Amino acid sequence: MKLVPCLYFFINDDMRWNLFDLSLVCLSLVEVTSSFILLSKGASREGMNLTFLRLLRLCKIAKVLRVLRTLRFFRELRLMLDCVLGSVINAIWCVAMLFFVIFIFALLMVQGLADYLGQYSREFGPESLNEDFVGDIMLWYGSVSRTILTLFQSTTSGIDWRDCYLPLEQSSELVAGMFLVFVGLFTISVWNIVTSTFVEKALKLAQPDLESLVMEHHLKDVQDAQALIDLFCSRGWGFCAEADWAVLKRLALDVLKLGATRAESLREHVLAQPDTCY
Template identity: 30%
Template sequence: LLLAAQVQHEAVSDEPSDVFMYLEYCFVSIFTFEQVVKVFAFRSRLYRDIDRYWNAFDMLIVLCSWADIVIASFTARLQGTNATVAKLLKLPRLARVLRMCRTARFFGSLRVMVLMIMRSFLSLFWVIVVIFGILFIFALLLTQSVTEYFRSASTLLRDASAQDELIDCFGSLFQTIYSLSQAMTGGRNWGEYAQILAPVGWDAVAIVVMFIFFTAFSVVNIVTGVFVDGAIEMSKSDRMLMLEKRMHQTSEIAGQLLELLI
């Protein structure tokens, strides 16, 4: 709530508020004190137990928060003189958003989702590679069709705007990849692209239709299934979540026994 109020105040007001600044110092000091206590209490075990990744994440947040405080005074001086450096110095402010992720450890389902996202970066990389490969293959076919159409056509399109739109969307390989990515993600209706490609021929329209069917019903569903299966396996192997389930089952059994005794 404090983060939301601070961002809203910075968006609607040009004058910074000292209240938010002092509250920022207060919370950062509390987080720092928490980390110092953990270091003295657990020492080397802090980064060797089951919560070592969360502990390292907390330490990263504290360091970024202090970096934000230290360079906050320099950003105002750099504004108007060196905007690029000023933007780079604002990067540690991402720690304000990262603090919200600290609450994930206290909720089982949310923790599984956050861990799934963090551990799926490698799988996500290969998914991006596969999707880009599919985009590249279909873009090659479409770009070749459009290029051959313009070279072999004896007359230009009657509608100059339609010709310009065809060139803008499929005039080069990179433009075709961008257009197909829009059609796949819903950035633009694929039917519009089919109408643009209609003068080229039925083969170009068929390529777009095949691309949509292949990506929508095959690739996307397979990728979703892989991530869902990974989340299920992770939830089964999550030790903290298993302990919470056992404690919940134990409390239910204890309640039933009390009802029988009464």
Template identity: 40%
Template sequence: SSGGTSALRALRLLKLAKVLRAFRIMRYLSFFNTVKLIVNAVVGSWISFFWSLVMIAFLFYLVAILFVQSLADFLLREGETLDSEMRDQILLLFGSVSTSMVTLFKGTFGGRGWDDYYVVLDNTDKVASFGFLIFVVFMKISVFNIMTSLFIEMTMRLATPDTQTLARQKRHKEREQASELWNLVKKL
């Protein structure tokens, strides 16, 4: 078992060495600059992506608590006079904080049209339905634009060439100029 484990580790190290060698080769090939930029942008954006997800989940959680509380008050207030189909719809979409978060996620990210959820809220609580509209508009305009600009800024920062790339570009330009100069001298 110990021999098998060490052989497995050796294979993993060998695979890692191959991957690192491939990245080293890519660094020297100029036509891989676009691929390198994309890989750097994806890898460099993980931290921003993670914190964006945390922030969105926190917003969904807070708003879901408000909706669950508001609709629970509505259900208690209406009691037996409420239509059973409406009660089932409320419980299906906003019956708990987690289902309410999923409903908000679907309404914001296009899993289902936000107007389907709005109709349920509008039939129960006008303040909740207005709050839902404000939330959807806030998420779609503010939060998504902020996240998009954050990722674009991160990509632009990562797109600036490093010192090795600048040096390689300068050497390439100097070689081209030397070749042009040599061709001019040969013509004379």
């Protein structure tokens, strides 16, 4: 039985934050223990490099973000932070997909240009190649890594894709068409797919959590109760915050006497509320 409260520390709703606190405490213990051992062996404080352990304690700043959940005027800021932190995994997979697509096109284009230059040299001789043309090819597509950078820049406004398309237009029509397909595919499809994944993740994170829903419903109930109290008082039914049983009995009697005519405002107020509240 004594272990139950200790185990609850790791299985409650805040177990992640509790594990986070536990890890910070363990790191502090490691730092203190390491410093004590090194000092006992005669090492100087200047010779100890435990700065990285102290820097890890800066992670405590992350707990400040929990305060933002309770402040209503920080809701937009909290939503943006949640979207940024919650999209890290999506960002990793998106980068992996982008790199895979660019890498495939880069391999095909480099192989196509190498075949074209080799065939042209065999037919007309190496001296027939234009130096400016070869220089442009080597500038934009000299290697696979250089081609990857060129393709990435051409689809992210790093460079004008027309500048790196002109050398391809003078060489192989197949490689030039492949480049146009790449630009169109990225502009129309890939970037929109990547954007939609982040938008979908943001919409999921924008849904209010259970605590926010409970707080909003509680505030709505308080406002509705105050509106009903003001309504009864405005009708002269004698109901107020300090009403006793006699006043409540008189209120019930007045309601029965006045009937639907006097309760029209109350009926309109009730009908105006959402069905989910009742």
